[in-house]
Amino acid sequence: MFKRTNKLTGWYLGVAFASLFIGGFFGPFQSLEHAGVNLYPQLQAIGVQSYYQGLTLHGVLNALVFTTFFIVGFMTFSTVNSLKRDLANHTVSVVSLVVMIVGLLIAAVPILLNKATVMFTFYPPLLANEWFYVGLTLVVVGSWIGGLSMYLTVAAWRKENPGESIPFIALASTITMIMWQIASLGVAVEMLILLIPWAFGIASGTDPQLARTLFWFTGHPIVYFWLLPSYVSWYGMMPKQAGGKLFSENLARLVFWLFLLLSIPVGFHHQFVDPGVPAGWKTLHSVLTYSLFLPSMLTAFTVVASLELGGRARGGKGLLGWIRALPWDSPSYTAQNLAMILFLFGGIGGLTNASYNVNLAIHNTSWIPGHFHLTVGSAATLTYFGVSYWLVPKLSGNKLFKPKWALAQAWTWFAGMILFSNGLHVVGLNFGSPRRTMLGVSPYFNDAWSPLLIEAAIGATILGISGLIFYTVIVGTVFSKQKLDAPIEMPVAEAYHDESHVPAWLDSFKPWIIATAVLILVAYGPMLFYFFSNAATRWTSPGFMVW
């Protein structure tokens, strides 16, 4: 079924994993450098000019490229398979894929030539080669076109099924894309109005504080863009894989709507220590961030309850006995469950970061990479790996290569991540070691950091090995000669309670999109108005290429 959609999905995933391979390569080297093993002189042989060029590749390819390609591919696939209706217009998705790939190639050239060593946040006045900005903008535009293709499909399905409510997975996937489209307007404005004219020499100066504000308008919700596809799987697919049911489906719908509403007007929590943002706005965004904690807690409850139903259906007894009865022999299930456990700690850390002045204790220290490798580096990445353990066999028609290795991959990621993340969290919190820094050769290196950075480096090495196992399994599957015995279908969890009746307010886009727009206007409008109306005196920063 849906042959052409499958092929498209395969392409998105292929580019995603190729990008992660190159980006992820640098991870262990960064951590080893911190621990005193500096291999960057050796890396020069393959054209890596500096730690910071490698770190830019790591951030851009992992956090921006890998995620976006995987998500657009996976969400397209999940929408089609949930609606049981093929894409309304394949050409739109093909255009999306092509625009994204062209954008990636255009952005890749300056990064590889060391002309865009500006990190994945590209804060001006650091000035990259202009094509870096053009390329990244095209990747975003391509992802919008991919979203459009999904909306056309949902709209066509609606017409063909009057009076029915959209199935959960399709609804959740669509909300994820809508959220991303609204959220990425920030970075789109930053690129088109501030950075691209400036990089091409049309505008002589820029406003770094405004650029940060627009970046984080997108930069917080982007973390939900990474996370929500995992939630689609945790809510909509994993209970089925565990032999259970989705505990409360309508609440799950509500959770996704709340993520649409609340993900965006919270970006100032990344700018708590920015000098140009008044305390009142920081407070408002802090409060809104706290309210975002609630749908996350509902997720924790519903997902665990759904898995418990599975464990008990499989014969698990007692208070905790159901946990052992879960399908721990399935690499797909295990990877995702371990991702969830890591995310528990990521969530607690996230709440810390968002707690207004508590942020002073950890802002831009090693704590931060310790934190987000639990979220984007685990809750997202390890879940995507788990999804791939059924999706890649489905798409290739081949059996999963070496399932035992895949299982080992999940556990080594889990173990490596605990060491890596713990080391970074503690060294950042206790000693304030800065992030994005070649710590090993810094003049202020403190010997008390060493044990923790070594712990992190051991974890990073295990993570590197885990990554290599992942690629062995995936490449092995794609090129395997062992065909599947029976075709694989996307796992779709049934609702536990009878929830065939979906209230209309949980099944209509308009009110939620309007409410989202209003909340954004309230939370961002006045500050953006202030920045833009003072452009004449504020756009004074020339660009610098200082790497």
Place this chain on the structure above:
Amino acid sequence: MHIDRTEKTFFMFSVALIIVFAIAVGISGMVYGIALPTPPEGFDVNPQTVATPGVSPWGEQPPDARLHELAPGEYEVYILAQTWLYLPNRITIPAGSKITFYVTSKDVIHGFRLDDTNINMMVIPGEVSKLTATFDEPGTYNFVCHEYCGVGHHTMYGQLIVE
């Protein structure tokens, strides 16, 4: 819409937890005065001219002259961040002093985090980062740039010496 009783309880518990956290944060801010940087009044800095003598307090030469004693035990210092150093980068004050930092940048974005204090701020061209701390313990405290600012970023730091 059906919501399970246990799920409702869990939700109420989550709400309560958030309220407790919010109160704790409120107390830390209002009672203990742990503040975030906010735009200070009375500055209008242009990164292209900020280092020019006479134009701004960050232009005064030599850089050591940017440490001002306002009253006994009360200081302020104007630090100019640039690739890849702070000026001044060695500041000496007596133990028990209260010191306010005013930091800005004349080129790219930098960071400023001072060991063993709640001073942690971004340093952004065109903006002024201001925070205050009191130092009772003699010793040497590093302030470190924690935002990537180019290929020499890891060498950028300074020291506050409390005697």
